[in-house]
Each structure stands twice: as structure tokens, then as C-alpha cells.
Amino acid sequence: MAITIRTIRIITIMTMTMLDDFLIRAGLAAIGLSLATGPLGAFVVWRRMAYFGDATSHAAILGVALALATDLPVGVGTLVVALAMAVTVASLAARGWAMDTTLGVLAHSALAFGLVAVSFIHGVRTDLSAYLFGDILAVTRVELGLVWLGSLAVLALLAWRWQALLTATLSEDLAHAAGIKPERERLVLVLALALVVAVALKVVGALLIAAMLIIPAATARGLSRTPEAMAALATLAGAIAGIGGLGLSLWQDTPTGPSIVVVAALMFAVGSGWRRT
Amino acid sequence: MSLLSAEHVCVRYGDVEVLHDISLSVAPGEIVTILGPNGSGKSTLLRALLGIVPVAEGRMLRQAGLRIGYVPQKLAVERTMPITVRRFLSLPVRVSDRSAKEALVRVGMEGLDDQELSDLSGGQLQRVLLARALLDQPGLLMLDEPTQGLDQPGEASFYRLIEEVRRDTGAAVLMVSHDLHVVMAASDRVICLNGHICCEGTPRVVSTAPEYRALFGLGTQGALALYRHEHDHDHADGHHHQDHPHHHHHDHDHA
Numbered sequence: 001m002a003i004t005i006r007t008i009r010i011i012t013i014m015t016m017t018m019l020d021d022f023l024i025r026a027g028l029a030a031i032g033l034s035l036a037t038g039p040l041g042a043f044v045v046w047r048r049m050a051y052f053g054d055a056t057s058h059a060a061i062l063g064v065a066l067a068l069a070t071d072l073p074v075g076v077g078t079l080v081v082a083l084a085m086a087v088t089v090a091s092l093a094a095r096g097w098a099m100d101t102t103l104g105v106l107a108h109s110a111l112a113f114g115l116v117a118v119s120f121i122h123g124v125r126t127d128l129s130a131y132l133f134g135d136i137l138a139v140t141r142v143e144l145g146l147v148w149l150g151s152l153a154v155l156a157l158l159a160w161r162w163q164a165l166l167t168a169t170l171s172e173d174l175a176h177a178a179g180i181k182p183e184r185e186r187l188v189l190v191l192a193l194a195l196v197v198a199v200a201l202k203v204v205g206a207l208l209i210a211a212m213l214i215i216p217a218a219t220a221r222g223l224s225r226t227p228e229a230m231a232a233l234a235t236l237a238g239a240i241a242g243i244g245g246l247g248l249s250l251w252q253d254t255p256t257g258p259s260i261v262v263v264a265a266l267m268f269a270v271g272s273g274w275r276r277t
Numbered sequence: 278m279s280l281l282s283a284e285h286v287c288v289r290y291g292d293v294e295v296l297h298d299i300s301l302s303v304a305p306g307e308i309v310t311i312l313g314p315n316g317s318g319k320s321t322l323l324r325a326l327l328g329i330v331p332v333a334e335g336r337m338l339r340q341a342g343l344r345i346g347y348v349p350q351k352l353a354v355e356r357t358m359p360i361t362v363r364r365f366l367s368l369p370v371r372v373s374d375r376s377a378k379e380a381l382v383r384v385g386m387e388g389l390d391d392q393e394l395s396d397l398s399g400g401q402l403q404r405v406l407l408a409r410a411l412l413d414q415p416g417l418l419m420l421d422e423p424t425q426g427l428d429q430p431g432e433a434s435f436y437r438l439i440e441e442v443r444r445d446t447g448a449a450v451l452m453v454s455h456d457l458h459v460v461m462a463a464s465d466r467v468i469c470l471n472g473h474i475c476c477e478g479t480p481r482v483v484s485t486a487p488e489y490r491a492l493f494g495l496g497t498q499g500a501l502a503l504y505r506h507e508h509d510h511d512h513a514d515g516h517h518h519q520d521h522p523h524h525h526h527h528d529h530d531h532a
Contacts, residue, residue: 177347
């Protein structure tokens, strides 16, 4: 008994010490994020929601501005605005709007309004790049906890609705006939997307969240034969890109968020080249 | 006792009434085809009966505990989505390997388990969709233009398969079609639709009805004549279509 308690105490101390290292925290944040972006990214690719991801993540900048103006936590601001944007887009889509145009208008307007709004708030201008490109090296313990909490919540949500989501993605009619409501499953994805945006803002930044959803999933496509395999491989590819990007960033002193996406893109290129031979 | 019936059903899209005063019923074990030109509302009718499209007026009755197997008009499988035939059969309800295998054997697609859905030909995909619909052991199969995009031999063999399934499982079949001759051969009853029910009855009765001729024009006569000819020929070869609904008619033709 005493030994167990001591062991736990030692492990706890070791963990805490480990978490003191900003690199470990950054690595864990990247891995945590990819747990959510892997499976969700697969759905974004299957349902051709790439632009949808853009609109939602660009809206996050507007969320940052609102949060700073109202002294709310930034995470709350981004979550609320991302969710509002995602729901708006989803309901416009359901009404049959021309999606590429609508999303183009909404995505870039949200970003522009956000950037302009942030410029009105004093003392933020210098920090803006942290929200646009992420600041994974500055992730605190609390933020790391939030990344994992958010990602696990998204993962649990997707796992719970998995069969219904896949059916609705393949064919809304088949889903309907089986008693599944496609609109509800769409809402599940919208909610998951907003959560991921809030969580990923710190890691890769608003401009590159969509890249982390799409590129690892696209990389995984050629190597998988089932949806589950693709989701798992996308998670793995995302985690590798995260760690690799951190390494690249340290080695060449490059911005970390973009470095992660660069590694992801290189993996995609290698993957598709390898498949062709 | 009917499996499924509609009473005075109307369906509207906005102000446009696409289906007007539809009453029909499907009895156990019978093959009913809804026939109509493009835009006649036949897919809408099937979707309304399935509960996908809301009904503005009228009511629909289903036998308690009726299981319906649905084969949609088409399944556009995104190339970006990897999914094998086996995995597809487990959507949305996971099924055992044994039932999956049985269903594939039933539709003549055994050994296709590991094929990706997006690599299948149109005919193969239709059969896999049928296999999936059969997994639940349905009392009623509903098929929306199941042979669209198939060539004539493919079409004929698909309808033969439907008849086999009906014979072996006793499931009733309600399907929608715009192609005339093969459907005529495979149905017990035909419902001719053009926003409302124009005429209804056995294939022979419908094909001679003035409403039907008005709807489909004279072009169909050739096709029907062709079909009859083929069938007579078939018959002369000594094939016995024991379950064929037209058997008796053709006996009379010969006599």
C-alpha cells in the first residue's frame, strides 16, 4: 500500500517535471489534437467540407476579438463564434445555397472582420500572429489539459455516432430509411468541428486548422480500405506531422504551426508518390 | 391484409402538388411496379412511403413490425471514402460474417467482400445494395429505379434476381421504374403514375389501357411486342417459368 502510494507520488512528480518542459507540452498538445483531427478530418474529406472547415476556423479570429473585448477567456470566445458560424453554414447548406460562394463570402468576411476588430484592442496587435499561426511552444499546462479534454470529447462524440455518421455520409436516403436523421448527424459534425477549432487555435492557428483536418486524412486515404483505417491512419499522420513540425521548428527556427503543416504536406506528397510507383 | 397502404396521399413541394390523391396497397409476396415518365413523381411516392418525404395530406398504414429493405436509386460513393463491400453491409447495423456472406451469395456476389465500393460496376453495386437490404430479412423490398444505368442483359438478370428473392424469402416488392418491357414481365401488378394514379392492374391490363398509351405513346408498343416475342420463343424452348406471373397469359396466346 505504502509502496503504491509512493510509486504514484513519484510518477506524479516525474510527470509534473516532464510537463515543465515546454517541448514535452508542445509534443503532447500536437498528439492530443491529432486524436480529434484524424477522424474528424476524414469526415471533412468524405463530405467535401474543406471550405466549411475554413469558414469555421477563420471565424475563430472574430471570436478572439470578441473575447478580448469582453474579457472572456479566448477559448470560450472562439468556441462560441466558431459554433455560430458552423451552425449558420450548415443551415444555409440545408437550404440549398451555392456552397462555394456562400462559404467563400463567410470565411473571408469572418477573418477580415476579426482582424479589423482585433486591431481596435490595444496591446494585442503584436500577439496576433499567435492566433493566426498558433503558438504551440507557449502551451501552458492548463491549455494542454484543455486540448486533450476537447479532443477526447470530440473523439467520444464521433465514436458514439460512428455507425450513423458513416451511413448518413454514404447516403442520406439510406440513413433516412434506417431511421437515422441526417440533419442530426450533420449537427454532430458541426459541433465537433467548432470544438476542434477552439482547441486547435493555440496549436496551429486559425489559418491552418483546415490544413490539419484535410492533409493527414488525404494522406491516409491511399493507404486504407475501410473508414476506420483511414481515421486511425489520419490520426497517426497528424501526430507524426506534429512532432516532426516541432523538430523542424527547433532545428531551423521556423514558425511552428506552419512547420507542422509543411511536414504534413511532405508526408502527403511522399504518400501519393509512393502509391503511384 | 396489406403490408403497406396509402390512402388519399398528397405530397407538395412548396405550392406545387407533385402527388395528388394517391391510394395504393401492397399485399404480402406480390411484386408491384410503379411506372411513370420522368417527373411523374414516382421516386417521390416511394420516398413518401418510406417516410423520407413528408406527406401533406392523407395517411399511410404499415403492418405492425414490418421490416422494409430499401435499395436507393443510386449510391454515389466518393472516391475519397474507402469502404469495402463487407464494411458497407455492416451499416448502420453490424452483421455477422456469416449473414454478410449469405447475403452476398444470395445476390450472386460471393467473394466480393474485400472489394472497395467505389471500384464496383453499376450492376455489382446494385446487387450489393440489394444484399444489404436483404440482411434485415425484410417483409417488403422497396427499390427505386434499381436498373438505371444497366444494359439490357444486366437489367433482365437483375429483375430475375428480384423474382428469385421473392420466391425464396416471400418478401413483397414495390419498385419504381420508367423502363417498360422488362418491368412488365417481372411484375404482378403495375401502377401507372403521372402525378396521380392513371391506371392500375396486371401488366396486360395496363398495357392495353388508353391512359397508359396516352402516357407512354406508341413507341412502347414495339418494345412490348418485342418482349412478347422473346417470351414466346423462350416458352417454345420448353422452359418452365413456374413462378412467372405471365404464365397463364401465354398459355392462352398459344391456344
